[in-house]
Amino acid sequence: MEEDLLVKQYKITFLKITIFIIGLTILSLCIFLLPNLARDAAVMDPENAYLKIPVLMGLYLTAIPFFLALYQALKILNYIKRKDAFTDLSVISLGYVRNCAMAIIVLYVIGMIMLTVLNALHPGIALLGIVIIFASLVIAVFSAILQELLRNAIQLKSENELTV
Numbered sequence: 001m002e003e004d005l006l007v008k009q010y011k012i013t014f015l016k017i018t019i020f021i022i023g024l025t026i027l028s029l030c031i032f033l034l035p036n037l038a039r040d041a042a043v044m045d046p047e048n049a050y051l052k053i054p055v056l057m058g059l060y061l062t063a064i065p066f067f068l069a070l071y072q073a074l075k076i077l078n079y080i081k082r083k084d085a086f087t088d089l090s091v092i093s094l095g096y097v098r099n100c101a102m103a104i105i106v107l108y109v110i111g112m113i114m115l116t117v118l119n120a121l122h123p124g125i126a127l128l129g130i131v132i133i134f135a136s137l138v139i140a141v142f143s144a145i146l147q148e149l150l151r152n153a154i155q156l157k158s159e160n161e162l163t164v
Helices: 002-044 046-081 088-117 123-163
Strands: none
Touching: 002 046, 046 088, 088 123
16 A cells, blocks of 8 residues: 555656656747747748747747646646545646646637738648647647546545435
């Protein structure tokens, strides 16, 4: 039993470290890579150089729900660690993750529509945007399913506690 608890703690710690590394990687990309890519794109395509700042702002805006979703994932891991996984707090956190994923989808769709209207949507950027949209869609659907399953589990747990 104690070994199972230790393995569980290692798994939770591993997931927390993974979330931290993902967050640090995306933050580093936002700080160091994106401005350089925007500058290079403006040099390579001077007629669309005026889009450099709006596109960067849009990408940074989508980073906000991403980091909020990572924070909620850390909260869920803490609930699991404290053995509070089957509570309304976890349901609420999953709802936030779902909403953050939906916000990312909306922001990317708006950005891609705007770039299409301005005739500035490069096929490579479109492909990357579609991948991000579908990944966010998978996360949103998965979070919604988990949220519903967790609600049902909490309801069953409370019904079982009442019958005992």
